[in-house]
Amino acid sequence: MRAFISGTGSFIPAGIRSNQDFATTEFYNEQKERIKVHTAEIIEKFQQITGIAARRYATDDLNASDMATQAAIAAIRDAAVDPETIDQMIVAHNFGDTHQHACQSEAVPSLASRVKGALRIRNPDCVAYDLLFGCPGWLQGLIQADAYIRVGLARKCLVIGTETLSRVIDPYDRDSMIYSDGAGAVVLEAQTAPAATNGILGAVSQSHTYGESQYISMGPSYRPSASNRQYLKMQGRKVYEFALRTVPAAMKACLDKNGIEINEIRKIFLHQANEKMDVAIIKAFYQLYGKQQIPDDILPMNIRELGNSSVATIPTLFDMVRKGRLPGHTLCPGDIVLFASVGAGMNINAVIYKLPN
Numbered sequence: 001m002r003a004f005i006s007g008t009g010s011f012i013p014a015g016i017r018s019n020q021d022f023a024t025t026e027f028y029n030e031q032k033e034r035i036k037v038h039t040a041e042i043i044e045k046f047q048q049i050t051g052i053a054a055r056r057y058a059t060d061d062l063n064a065s066d067m068a069t070q071a072a073i074a075a076i077r078d079a080a081v082d083p084e085t086i087d088q089m090i091v092a093h094n095f096g097d098t099h100q101h102a103c104q105s106e107a108v109p110s111l112a113s114r115v116k117g118a119l120r121i122r123n124p125d126c127v128a129y130d131l132l133f134g135c136p137g138w139l140q141g142l143i144q145a146d147a148y149i150r151v152g153l154a155r156k157c158l159v160i161g162t163e164t165l166s167r168v169i170d171p172y173d174r175d176s177m178i179y180s181d182g183a184g185a186v187v188l189e190a191q192t193a194p195a196a197t198n199g200i201l202g203a204v205s206q207s208h209t210y211g212e213s214q215y216i217s218m219g220p221s222y223r224p225s226a227s228n229r230q231y232l233k234m235q236g237r238k239v240y241e242f243a244l245r246t247v248p249a250a251m252k253a254c255l256d257k258n259g260i261e262i263n264e265i266r267k268i269f270l271h272q273a274n275e276k277m278d279v280a281i282i283k284a285f286y287q288l289y290g291k292q293q294i295p296d297d298i299l300p301m302n303i304r305e306l307g308n309s310s311v312a313t314i315p316t317l318f319d320m321v322r323k324g325r326l327p328g329h330t331l332c333p334g335d336i337v338l339f340a341s342v343g344a345g346m347n348i349n350a351v352i353y354k355l356p357n
């Protein structure tokens with residue numbers, strides 16, 4: 001039994017925060033010293049090393065579960081399924097519902113319960129639960145849903161990724177400019193045709209925790225006088241090196257395990273971590289096959305305008321491309337695409353997917 005994506009949806013918050021909007025910010029370093037370089041120069045350097053020009057922040061009235069609900073409605077509508085027939089609802093996130101200016105986040109009830117309630121689904125056999133797996137959480141949800149479908153325990157699953165990172169980042173840390181808010185969702189369904197050759201072909205997941213678990217973690221603000229509140233922190237260089245060391249190899253393992261050649265791949269939907277790192281990952285991946293050039297249109301990206309919204313980046317990007325909303329990128333029936341992600345944990349994963357004919 002194979003599973004295929006029958007519908008996609010996303011919610012991109014309306015609030016645009018451009019790099020110039022940080023022009024008056026005072027940035028500090030890990031040692032809590034004011035960075036002496038002029039903020040305009042920091043911003044310019046930031047854009048140069050990440051490719052990010054703008055990001056989206058949710059308006060105060062919206063939480064992660066609200067955005068997830070909007071993305072879910074769009075995916076359900078696109079798949080044209082009756083919500084009451086959904087067997088599993090998996091919501092990937094890392095911070096629950098974090099109200100603007102609140103110092104605690106809420107994950108009871110789970111975001112999946114909140115979304116299911118908001119969708120007014122009555123069926124108790126629709127099991128709703130959350131998944132915490134760093135930025136690769138949404139892709140891990142897809143792998144999990146696929147496993148349930150393969151063994152016959154589910155026929156329709158809704159897999160959502162949602163995050164309001166703007167509410168957990170340290171405004172005095174220049175790395176915070178990477179992060180963004182958003183939600184994306186897909187409906188994954190069992191194939192009705194027996195012995196179908198398309199759908200999810202295979203996957204690889206890894207958790208590297210031995211020396212790496214603290215590469216992305218929570219910590220105090222870099223500003224000396226700030227409160228005890230904890231913020232999302234990363235050891236950027238280590239994350240970068242880790243990703244280059246592990247993700248290309250995992251992507252290749254995913255292809256090898258499933259007998260797919262690199263030339264068969266039409267698109268790679270990579271977690272939009274930062275542009276420079278993503279391009280380096282893809283180059284390293286092709287180099288594993290002795291290829292020095294990457295195909296021009298292999299890597300759709302929306303990070304320049306949308307930033308890094310963690311679990312939401314891949315489903316949002318896939319939704320945009322699938323619906324012809326990302327200039328220069330289209331998908332055709334039967335195309336083989338690769339999804340891959342990296343993030344806190346440190347977790348990585350990859351999925352190989354053949355679009356229905």
Ligand SMILES: CC(C)(COP(=O)(O)OP(=O)(O)OC[C@H]1O[C@@H](n2cnc3c(N)ncnc32)[C@H](O)[C@@H]1OP(=O)(O)O)[C@@H](O)C(=O)NCCC(=O)NCCS
Nearest residue numbers: 042045046049135174175236237239240273274277342343
């Ligand atoms: C954080 C990151 C952007 C820093 O880039 P980097 O090239 O490793 O940075 P380095 O520490 O080597 O510093 C290079 C230069 O950039 C500057 N710099 C570093 N981080 C910066 C930031 N966030 N904004 C602006 N400038 C920055 C440094 O001051 C240095 O400047 P100099 O050349 O004038 O001395 C990069 O490490 C990265 O993208 N890491 C992965 C982060 C990620 O994807 N996280 C999410 C995972 S889900």
